Amino acid sequence: MRHRLRDRFRRDHATTGGRRSQRGRERGAVVVEAAIILPLVVLVVFGLVEFGLVFKDELTVSHATGATARAGAAVPKQPDYRDQMIDELEDRLTGVSVSANDRLVIYKADPNSDSGLPVGATDQSEIWSACGGVADDCTRYEYDGSAWVQNGPAEWTADEQSACRDATLDQMGVYLDVTHDYITGFLGTGSRRVTDRSVYSLEPLLPGTCEPTP
Numbered sequence: 001m002r003h004r005l006r007d008r009f010r011r012d013h014a015t016t017g018g019r020r021s022q023r024g025r026e027r028g029a030v031v032v033e034a035a036i037i038l039p040l041v042v043l044v045v046f047g048l049v050e051f052g053l054v055f056k057d058e059l060t061v062s063h064a065t066g067a068t069a070r071a072g073a074a075v076p077k078q079p080d081y082r083d084q085m086i087d088e089l090e091d092r093l094t095g096v097s098v099s100a101n102d103r104l105v106i107y108k109a110d111p112n113s114d115s116g117l118p119v120g121a122t123d124q125s126e127i128w129s130a131c132g133g134v135a136d137d138c139t140r141y142e143y144d145g146s147a148w149v150q151n152g153p154a155e156w157t158a159d160e161q162s163a164c165r166d167a168t169l170d171q172m173g174v175y176l177d178v179t180h181d182y183i184t185g186f187l188g189t190g191s192r193r194v195t196d197r198s199v200y201s202l203e204p205l206l207p208g209t210c211e212p213t214p
Helices: 002-073 081-092 124-131
Strands: 103-108 138-143 148-151 171-181 191-201
Touching: 002 081, 002 171, 002 191, 081 103, 081 148, 103 124, 124 138, 124 171, 124 191
Parallel strands: none
Antiparallel strands: 103 138, 103 171, 138 148, 171 191
16 A cells, blocks of 8 residues: 555656646746747837838928928918918928928929929939029028028019919929938938928919019
């Protein structure tokens, strides 16, 4: 009887010890797997966050550029049309951290081209430089940390705009170049440029009020 009890105890002890050993090995495997997978999960999460922030800024800038151009095109021949456009831009850029030296250009699109660019620019990246040199019908602005400040002379005055219903309408262009600062570092350190432009034809006016001043 004693021998049978002793043998059963030994069998039970061996089984329990084996189970404990198996559980220990399983726990160790889980720790190793977590150590491998966790960094990948963190990278994916950070990447999604950063991509989401960039996409949000790009979408906001796109909407702000379009709304600003539309606001200017809706008030042709108005002396304060640029001020109205700046107000619209600031309202639309809510949620975007505008930085010092970010750029804005309000311009007349080249009437002899379908590109929607100012005279002297062959692509979007040349708008700022063209409006500082070759193109006359532009007004450039830089952000000084608190407000949009005019950079250079204000060209293409309201009197010069053509908004006749029965003639060729001038086209209002807006180019915006702002900074997106990386937060997570997943896409790199520092920042990237977020740019967009939009062009609208001026709203036609009644004859007698639409012709450009000679």
